[in-house]
Amino acid sequence: MGNWMNKExxxxxxxxxxxxxxxxxAARNRMLESSYNLLFGxxxxxxxxxxxxxxxxxxxxxxMLKPIDDPHADLVATVSCPLDFKAEKDVVGKAFFRWQSDVDDPHTFVDLFVSNSDPIFQLRSCAYxxxxxxxxxxxxxxLVKNRVSSKDYGVMGLRYGSGNLSFGATVSPFSSEDELPKNAWLVSKMGRLTAGVQYEPQCGAKDGAKCTNLKNWSCAxxxxSGSGSPLSPSYNFGLELAKSSQFIASFYQHVVVQRRVKNPLEENDVVGITNYIDFGFELQTRIDDAQTSNKIADxxxxxxxxxxxxKNFLFKGKVGPLCSSVAMAFKSWWNPAFTFGISANLDHKFGTTAYGFGLRVENLREASYQRADPNFVMLTPNKEHLAEGTVWKIGNRPMLQSDVNAGNFDGLPRELRPLDKIL
Structure with a gap:
């Protein structure tokens, strides 16, 4: 009885x-893409x-679903249609069936793509x-209705990737066009600085002059800083000169903050909650002759x-000179998880507002994780962690520093670790 009365x-x-x-x-298929197109934020x-x-x-x-007894395979299907569709052609359906050899390594895989539009049937494969x-x-x-560009004949590529260097090239071996290579890139990282260059030959260029034509080259x-894990704050600032005709400046920051919980539905021992805030800015300016690109905004x-x-609510917004949009998404972490989203798009030119809706069903990503840090001992499956021994002050960085800052992500599941050490 005394122990019950004196319970801490x-x-x-x-x-x-x-x-x-x-x-x-998109990160699952990044080995099929040029590293130049994925880095620099x-x-x-x-x-x-x-x-x-x-x-x-x-x-x-x-x-987005995977079989319970075979985690190596999964299916991602997309169906998109206008709210007032009147014909079957207005409905666009796509699906990927994917198999990867290692559940924890997404870089070696084979997938089949089917669609009711070009390409109708496509095979993709990668071995790393x-x-x-x-x-x-x-x-x-x-299966393609009409093979117009070199991509319609297939693409093959080789690449090398390490923690500080990435280079590779792609070719179209079955295309009649004389493009060799079709794409090539070189990206290097030195500390917090990343630099890269990419070569993409333009259609219609004169033979023998493709490599010397600056419009075929891009550099960035x-x-x-940041580990790449969502539990670690990060930011990236990039400058790019694309095809010697467009200058792009961008900034992206991921912030991990904590705020006090004032929800009367929570238990008294819940003192705070971790929030994720992202901010991005992108400016594109053309630097070539406006007469040659009058169809594109300067x-x-x-x-x-x-x-x-x-864990249930996400709010987003973006502003541009032509239109602005806001979006809200609600996610239920069942198995499978359901996500419902609604967005409002404001056209500044005509002053009209239109709405879009989205629905997602998924069991590809796990909802919970374990932490070995004594400050973050799992209490329940809904991400409640001990905060004992940590001084609670508004504005301080979250209590995730001991392992994350040291680069030790072994205690985290794969979906919360950095993508990996491949540049």
Whole structure:
């Protein structure tokens, strides 16, 4: 009886919710892409400016499922249609069936792509050997209504990747066009500085002059910090000269903050919650003769921000000279998880507002994780962690520093670790 009367109160806890979408689906296929197109904050900015911003007057449904007894295989299907569709051709359906040899390594895989638009049936494959850093990949459209460009005949490539260097090239072996290589890149990282160059021959260039034509070359330089894990704050600033005709400046920052919990539905021992805030800016300015590019705006920009308040709600917004959009998403962490999103798009030119809707069903990414840090002992499956021994002060960095700052991510599941040590 005495022990019951003198029972100590439970230790304070801090809610650490999982991110809505990490790692992004685009990261699973990054070995098929040029490293130049994914670094310098480009992948993060693409997710910030595009995810959950549904097309105006459109319904987008995504189903991402994997078998319970075979984690090596999964299916991602997308169906998109206008809200007032009147014909079957208005509905666009796509699906990927993927198999990867290692559940924890997404870099060696084979997938089949089917769609009711070009390409109708496509095979993609990639093999990467981390011990040596070399990889090979290929994209082969098997069924295409009309083969117009060299991509319609298939692409093959070789690449090398390490922690500080990435280079590779792609060719179209079955194309009649004389393009060799079709794409080539070289990216190097030195501390917080990343620099890269990419060669993409333009159609219609004179034979023998493609390599010397500056319009076929792009270069970029970026400065950033952070481990790449969503539990670690990070930022990236990049400058790019694309095809000697467009100058692009971008900035992206991921912030991990904690705020006090004032929700009467929470237990008394819950003292705070971790939030994720992202901010991005991108400016594009043309530097070539305006007469040769009068169909493209001389200058444009966009600013975006997102705030994940807890494990269930995500708010996003972006502003540009032509239109602005806001989006809200609600996610239920069942198995499978359901996500419903709604976005509003304001056209500044005509002053009209249109709405888009999205629905996602997923069990590809796990909702919970364990921490070996004594300050973050899992209490329940909904990300409640001990906050004992940590001074709670508003504005301080979150209590995630001991292992994350040291670069020790072994205690984290794969979906919260950095993408890996491959540049």
């Amino acid at each position: 109160p439970p230790p304070p806890v801090v809610l650490v919710p999982p991110l809505f979408d990490y790692p992004p689906l 480009k992948l993060a900015l693409k997710c910030l400016f595009e995810d959950y911003f549904e097309a105006a007057n459109n319904l987008n449904t995504i189903i 050997y981390p011990k040596y850093g070399f990889g090979a990949f290929g994209i082969c459209p098997l 330089i970026g400065y950033g 200058s444009t920009f966009q600013i975006g921000a997102s705030w994940q308040a807890n």
